[in-house]
Amino acid sequence: MSVLIYAENADGKFKKSIFEAVSYARAIADQQNTALTAISIGDVNADELNSLAKYGADKILNAANAQLKNFVNQAYASVIAEAAKKEGADIVVLSNSFSGRGLAPRLGVKLDAGVVDGAVELPELNGGKFTVKKTAFSGKAFAVVELTSANKVIALTPNSYKIVEAAKAEKVEGFSVETNESDFKAMLKEIVRSTDKVSLPDAEIVVSGGRGLKGPENWGMIEELANLLGAATACSKPVSDSGWRPHSEHVGQTGIAVSPNLYIAIGISGAIQHLAGVSSSKVIVVINKDAEAPFFKVADYGIVGDAFEVVPKLIAAIKEHKALV
Amino acid sequence: MTILVCISNVPDTTTKITFTDNNTQFNTNGVQFILNPYDEIALARAVELTDGGKGTVTVINVGEANTEPTIRKALAIGATDAVRINAKPHDAWFVAYQIAQYVKANPFDLILTGRESIDYNGSKVAGMLGELLDLPSVSIIKKLELEGDKAVVEREIEGGKEILTIPFPFVAGTAEGVAEPKIPNMRGIMSARTKPLTVIEPVDVKTNSEIISYETPAPRGQVKLVAADDAGKLIDLLHTEAKVI
Numbered sequence: 121m122s123v124l125i126y127a128e129n130a131d132g133k134f135k136k137s138i139f140e141a142v143s144y145a146r147a148i149a150d151q152q153n154t155a156l157t158a159i160s161i162g163d164v165n166a167d168e169l170n171s172l173a174k175y176g177a178d179k180i181l182n183a184a185n186a187q188l189k190n191f192v193n194q195a196y197a198s199v200i201a202e203a204a205k206k207e208g209a210d211i212v213v214l215s216n217s218f219s220g221r222g223l224a225p226r227l228g229v230k231l232d233a234g235v236v237d238g239a240v241e242l243p244e245l246n247g248g249k250f251t252v253k254k255t256a257f258s259g260k261a262f263a264v265v266e267l268t269s270a271n272k273v274i275a276l277t278p279n280s281y282k283i284v285e286a287a288k289a290e291k292v293e294g295f296s297v298e299t300n301e302s303d304f305k306a307m308l309k310e311i312v313r314s315t316d317k318v319s320l321p322d323a324e325i326v327v328s329g330g331r332g333l334k335g336p337e338n339w340g341m342i343e344e345l346a347n348l349l350g351a352a353t354a355c356s357k358p359v360s361d362s363g364w365r366p367h368s369e370h371v372g373q374t375g376i377a378v379s380p381n382l383y384i385a386i387g388i389s390g391a392i393q394h395l396a397g398v399s400s401s402k403v404i405v406v407i408n409k410d411a412e413a414p415f416f417k418v419a420d421y422g423i424v425g426d427a428f429e430v431v432p433k434l435i436a437a438i439k440e441h442k443a444l445v
Numbered sequence: 446m447t448i449l450v451c452i453s454n455v456p457d458t459t460t461k462i463t464f465t466d467n468n469t470q471f472n473t474n475g476v477q478f479i480l481n482p483y484d485e486i487a488l489a490r491a492v493e494l495t496d497g498g499k500g501t502v503t504v505i506n507v508g509e510a511n512t513e514p515t516i517r518k519a520l521a522i523g524a525t526d527a528v529r530i531n532a533k534p535h536d537a538w539f540v541a542y543q544i545a546q547y548v549k550a551n552p553f554d555l556i557l558t559g560r561e562s563i564d565y566n567g568s569k570v571a572g573m574l575g576e577l578l579d580l581p582s583v584s585i586i587k588k589l590e591l592e593g594d595k596a597v598v599e600r601e602i603e604g605g606k607e608i609l610t611i612p613f614p615f616v617a618g619t620a621e622g623v624a625e626p627k628i629p630n631m632r633g634i635m636s637a638r639t640k641p642l643t644v645i646e647p648v649d650v651k652t653n654s655e656i657i658s659y660e661t662p663a664p665r666g667q668v669k670l671v672a673a674d675d676a677g678k679l680i681d682l683l684h685t686e687a688k689v690i
Binding site: 130135191193194197217218219221222223224225226228229230232233234235236237238249251253255256257258259260261262263264265266267268269302305306307308309310311312313314315317318319320321322325349360367368370373374375377381382392393396399400402403404405406416417418419420421422423424425426429430433434436437438440441 | 456458459460461462464482483537538541563564565566567568569570571572573575576577579581582583584585587597600601602603604605606607608609610611612615620621622652653654655656657658659660661662665666668669670671672673676677678679680681682683684687689690
């Protein structure tokens with residue numbers, strides 16, 4: 121019995137969401153009174169690998185070979201399943217990232233394990249029942265799921281568990297696994313990464329614009345505000361449907377669900393489908409000229425006013441605030 | 446080309462979600478059920494790819510008889526035929542297992558699902574099908590084009606995308622960008638009534654997860670309003686009070 125965490129890298133680096141998942145997996149290992157092994161796949165340097173020990177990995181497996189350099193869903197799932205078997209891990213933890221969402225179900229089948237995706241809290245053990253709370257109805261609710269299988273796969277929602285330092289000795293081991301040709305049918309042609317922007321699912325602060333901004337030409341101030349705050353930009357469905365912003369920025373029930381520390385909604389009325397995607401944000405700020413906008417009912421802070429007057433004031437205030445600290 | 450589109454019957458996006466029986470059951474009273482919006486995108490792309498006699502589109506649903514209006518809608522949008530596996534969709538594993546048994550007997554060139562259903566948001570059926578059928582699977586795609594005997598797909602990643610080529614057959618979960626949902630026309634609605642809908646019985650499978658209760662998000666306190674003229678004060682509050690910047 122042990123816990124295995126898959127530490128996904130992006131261009132050789134672990135992101136904050138991975139350290140969250142390692143901390144989460146460490147806490148599960150402590151609950152179960154067992155060890156935590158991390159597995160990294162692809163090109164990651166020694167310093168970066170060692171950083172996993174800082175958050176509680178007792179051992180770090182490094183599966184690096186030319187074939188595994190880039191993410192291939194099928195092949196990566198095989199490597200992680202192999203590692204779980206070799207380590208005798210009965211609980212596998214991943215980040216519920218885009219790649220994690222592809223891996224978790226394959227791992228569930230390979231390991232004959234029940235899968236909880238989008239977990240938001242540590243598992244609870246009550247009277248022999250192993251339960252995990254996850255988001256459901258696109259953020260409108262949570263479901264508490266019991267996993268009844270011996271093996272379990274849990275994918276953790278980014279920004280839902282705090283990073284906890286729990287330093288262990290740095291112990292990295294090579295992990296070699298015989299790869300199966302049929303796992304490599306999908307071929308990567310190209311990775312396109314916009315490196316100058318904060319990625320929306322990982323963002324701690326999100327600045328989001330709606331139809332109240334009147335047109336794509338007015339997004340300059342949204343981007344400026346986001347840049348100053350180190351935030352990602354997002355939008356409502358009508359905005360992406362109109363082609364003002366890309367679909368990847370659409371937050372809501374049929375877009376992406378986010379759980380940042382701070383969500384700033386500008387010129388968004390707050391339709392129920394949009395609220396679903398942002399309800400797990402820790403602090404919500406709403407700026408809307410309509411005092412009756414439903415978004416104010418779920419906001420922590422609000423400004424009733426015209427975005428074109430309010431946003432420049434916010435930008436000026438942040439610049440002033442930054443100059444002071 | 447033969448395409449299978451896996452569809453779910455889900456509460457309409459405007460539904461206010463409530464629970465009964467001490468928060469153990471989803472309250473379906475007065476809830477309108479619809480074709481899962483992401484599945485609609487998969488279906489629209491499947492219809493485009495096979496348009497003009499270039500193939501067939503089968504939709505498959507694991508559900509009881511009450512899902513038939515949703516299946517008929519999929520037929521009206523342009524699916525060639527439909528299969529309903531007559532069972533409650535217990536969880537993603539149960540659904541994927543049932544569909545995989547069907548596909549083993551009736552292979553397809555391409556299997557599409559929505560990226561997730563908007564009720565349980567699992568995004569698991571595509572990957573489980575891939576594993577059960579030993580096929581490549583791509584979890585969340587934004588684009589799907591044909592290129593000879595392969596497909597070129599764009600997969601969403603944090604802050605960007607990956608472009609992949611995949612030989613058929615494979616499984617993919619579709620998101621916005623793959624196609625615009627299609628609204629059924631009158632001819633589609635008429636023909637949907639007579640298109641074949643086969644009902645088959647489920648096979649036995651051991652389940653491995655159980656929803657034991659539900660919770661709704663904790664209500665937020667009263668909104669604190671800042672005057673528009675004094676908007677800069679908001680930044681102070683976010684810094685000193687909310688401590689988020």
